[in-house]
Amino acid sequence: MKKSTKFSDVLHILLHMAGSRNPARSETLAKSAQTNPVVVRRIMAGLRERGFVQSEKGHGGGWSLSCDLKKVTLYDVYDSIGAPTMLALGNRAESSKCLVEKAVNTATGHAFREAESLLIANFRNTTLADVHSIIKKYPRGHAKRK
Template identity: 50%
Template structure:
C-alpha cells in the first residue's frame, strides 16, 4: 500500500519557499525537487492557494509565493489544506451490521481510532511552521559544522 505523503511533501516545499519569499517557485521547479510532475504540484498548490497560504503569479517570472505567517500557521492548517488525508489504513468490517459481536468490535476500534486521531490533530495544531523552520535551520547548522 502506498503511503499518502502530500502533507510531508507540501511542508518540504513550504520550508524551501520560506528561504526566499520574494522569488516565486515554479511548479516545474517544485516538481523536479520532489520527483513528480508539475500537474501534481499545481493540483496540490491550488488547495494551498484556496486556503490562503500561497498565491500564484502567471507568466514569465511567475510561480508560487508564500502568503502565510509561519508563526500563525500550524501543521493542522496545512493538513486540512491538502485535503485532510486519511490518517489510518485500518478500518472496521461492516459485512454484518446487525451482529452484536461486530458492533462491539467496531465500537472499540472506532473509539480507539477517534482518540488517536484527536491526539494527532492536537499535536499538529501545536506545531507551527515557524517551529518546523527553526528545527530545519538547527539541523542544517549542525550538519555543516
C-alpha cells in the same frame, strides 16, 4: 499499505519556498519534492484558496508564500490538502445489526478515534515556523541549500 506522502510533500514544498524570496516555479518545487509539476499545482490549489500561498502566471511567475509561518499550523496545511485519511485501519461495516460486529467496532473505534485525535492535536500545536526552525539546528553552512 502504501502510505500517502502528500502531506509531507506539501510541507516540503512550503518550507522550500520559505527559503527564497522569488516566486518558485511548479517545476522547481516538483523536483525538490521528487514529484510532478502538475501534482504540485493540484496540491497547492487548496493552499491558494485559503490564502496561504499565491501564484502568478507568465514570465517571472510561480508560487510564493503569503502567510505568516508562525500563524499557520500543520493542521491548516493538512486541511488544505483535503484532510486525507490518517489511519490505514478501519471497520468493515460501521453500522451493522450484528452484535459481534458492533462490539468489535466499539472497541477498535475507540482506539482509532483516540489516535486520530492525538495526531490532529499535534498538528494543531505545530506551526510552519516551528518546523522551519528545525532546519537551523542542523550544522551550519547550507541552511537553505536543497
